[in-house]
Amino acid sequence: MNPGIAPSGLFWTTRLGANNVGGVNPGAGRAVYQAVDVPIMDFHNIPNALFGGGDPPVPGFVSFEVRWSGTDDRVNLKNPAIGFAGEYVRGQAQMQWTARVGDLHYVSDPIETSSSEFAQLGHERNGSFYP
Amino acid sequence: MNVRSLSAVRQRSARLHSMSRRQFVRTTGATIAGGVALGSGVLGPIRAQAAAFDDPLPIPGGSPSLGGAFHVYGPSPTGFLDPINAEPSSITNFNGVVGLAYIDGWVTQTSVSSGEWHRYPFVASDMRFMQGVYRGVDGKPRQGTFGFI
Numbered sequence: 309m310n311p312g313i314a315p316s317g318l319f320w321t322t323r324l325g326a327n328n329v330g331g332v333n334p335g336a337g338r339a340v341y342q343a344v345d346v347p348i349m350d351f352h353n354i355p356n357a358l359f360g361g362g363d364p365p366v367p368g369f370v371s372f373e374v375r376w377s378g379t380d381d382r383v384n385l386k387n388p389a390i391g392f393a394g395e396y397v398r399g400q401a402q403m404q405w406t407a408r409v410g411d412l413h414y415v416s417d418p419i420e421t422s423s424s425e426f427a428q429l430g431h432e433r434n435g436s437f438y439p
Numbered sequence: 440m441n442v443r444s445l446s447a448v449r450q451r452s453a454r455l456h457s458m459s460r461r462q463f464v465r466t467t468g469a470t471i472a473g474g475v476a477l478g479s480g481v482l483g484p485i486r487a488q489a490a491a492f493d494d495p496l497p498i499p500g501g502s503p504s505l506g507g508a509f510h511v512y513g514p515s516p517t518g519f520l521d522p523i524n525a526e527p528s529s530i531t532n533f534n535g536v537v538g539l540a541y542i543d544g545w546v547t548q549t550s551v552s553s554g555e556w557h558r559y560p561f562v563a564s565d566m567r568f569m570q571g572v573y574r575g576v577d578g579k580p581r582q583g584t585f586g587f588i
Binding site: 309310311313314315316317318319320321322323324325326328329332334339341343346348358370372374376383385387390391392394396401402403404405411412413414415416417421422423424425426427428429430431432433434435436437 | 489490494495496497498499500501505509510511514515516523524525526527528529530531532533534535536537538539540541542543544545546547548549550551552561563564566568569570571572574576582583584585586587588
């Protein structure tokens with residue numbers, strides 16, 4: 309499930325409101341990212357989401373809450389080849405979510421039962437803002 | 440997106456990029472309108488919407504693991520898609536806060552009509568946000584919040 313790829317190539321990225329992100333404290337590794345009923349498409353699998361050619365996607369809506377916490381590591385990155393720089397904190401994140409796609413309703417287990425394989429939060433500058 | 444699933448696409452992507460265009464079309468079953476170029480996202484499922492003047496622009500590059508055709512990187516400690524220090528943002532001309540997380544858990548899928556339900560794991564679900572100043576299609580700086588789902 310994702311918002312799809314825009315004609316510009318913008319990848320699975322959608323516009324949200326300022327209030328969809330809160331409690332941001334990159335230095336402390338804390339942020340909350342939440343939204344309700346974001347339109348998405350269920351492409352059924354990743355190859356179909358990337359390349360198409362499979363079953364037609366089904367429209368749906370997803371709601372979620374993601375929480376970052378912890379400061380396991382701090383890194384400063386500057387990559388002139390790619391053109392981005394930033395200061396990031398690596399820690400943990402958890403999520404709970406629901407979705408509706410056609411006849412199917414998805415409800416995740418409570419947020420405290422989830423875990424992250426990788427989580428980072430930071431301040432980044434790229435493109436015309438690259439230092 | 441699921442980053443582990445994306446990594447599984449790596450091998451397929453490599454095959455696709457070594458194929459001729461005709462082989463690609465035959466393999467994927469994709470339908471290409473006459474005359475369109477084989478390029479970034481052209482063969483993928485494109486959102487049918489016109490660009491707005493304040494739409495963000497994608498990062499110029501993309502994961503080599505996916506052939507570079509998709510404007511996204513998947514940084515991770517294991518490097519199963521990209522090295523840990525790869526760029527997390529999916530938009531360019533951006534100056535702000537970016538959060539990225541690959542999250543595991545369990546979800547219950549229920550058929551509303553039949554009541555039948557199943558339990559599934561969700562693995563490495565890739566959730567990101569970008570909030571700050573960006574220059575979009577018109578090049579003017581403005582505040583914005585974007586979600587990568």
